[in-house]
Amino acid sequence: MVLKADSNGLKLYSTSEFRIQSSEFKVFPLNLDPLPLPSQLQCFLMLYLELTSYNNEREVEFGEVEQMNAEMMWGLLHPAIAVVIVYPLIGMVVRYALQIRQRRLEMASGKKSKVPPVVGREHVAIGRWLAAWVVGITLLALGYIIVTKSFIHKHLWQEDQTQAIILIVLFVFTCAATWLLYQAKTKAWRATFVTLSSMGIILLGCQDVVFRRGFEWYWSHYYLGVASAILMLISLAILPEIYKDKTQAWRRLHIALSVFAFLLFVGQGITGARDLFEIGLYIDPNTL
């Protein structure tokens, strides 16, 4: 059995000699044939991990940890706020949502409900905070990526000042549109600001420096995150309609969108943790 590995990948051949060719053209002849098949496969896996690991080309001692720089530390702000503030808020909002529903169904069937009427008000009060924090951490993540990758690493201000100014204006405009959505009273203004703030988030996310994982869009932290932020903005925009509508159509729409948003939040927890791990594994080839 022969394993041939280089920067293009790994190939396995069934001959008696086992050779590994790394990207540095080191050749190690090894004969694995005397070993039983499980051991051969174990060797194969270990060598594969060794040859494809991020520190393959670097001399890193076992147990050695690289120092985090300031840029990496700022990058932790977004996941830290998500874990410490956003997810507890999601828990509270969902708990109140279930109680509102229980109360409404019990009242509708003529029973007396033990759930106090205040749960509706609490759900909305915390829901408003939740929407603000979700949009906030989305803008924080996009802002961080654009500032570090475009402004700092690619010297955007010096290279293309117009583009730099457009990005700054777009960022301020998106924050302003979200704030105005909170203030808007009439249907027309709410529709205007929910469209403008969603557009702002989408346009900021369209920058080349944002890693969108288009090849796996259904499992992309970017697409799931932008969708959940827009769903929160929609919940805010339709808030008065949920109360006014006697046909319950807006309430049903809110439930459907929010259940979907909840699934997206679960996805964000999983894909965000994966991305933190992946970023740790990634090393910029230019720095080698």
Ligand code: HEM
């Ligand atoms: C993960 C997020 C959310 C979930 C899962 C969720 C789910 C629900 C559910 C299940 C109900 C009860 C519907 C019923 O009567 O059967 C409800 C009611 C409501 N939600 Fe949400 N919601 C979320 C976020 C929000 C946000 C961000 C807002 C806006 C700020 C909001 C505003 C409302 C309003 C106004 C009601 C009606 C309350 C009442 O009847 O007193 N929700 N929500």
Ligand code: HEM
């Ligand atoms: C409500 C939950 C969350 C939302 C709406 C959200 C949204 C976003 C968005 C829009 C981005 C920018 C696009 C991208 O690079 O993928 C991003 C980046 C990121 N998020 Fe989240 N996120 C959430 C939760 C989390 C959690 C829980 C973690 C980790 C535990 C996390 C870790 C990250 C990481 C590591 C990045 C990449 C930053 C970089 O490229 O330097 N996120 N997030």
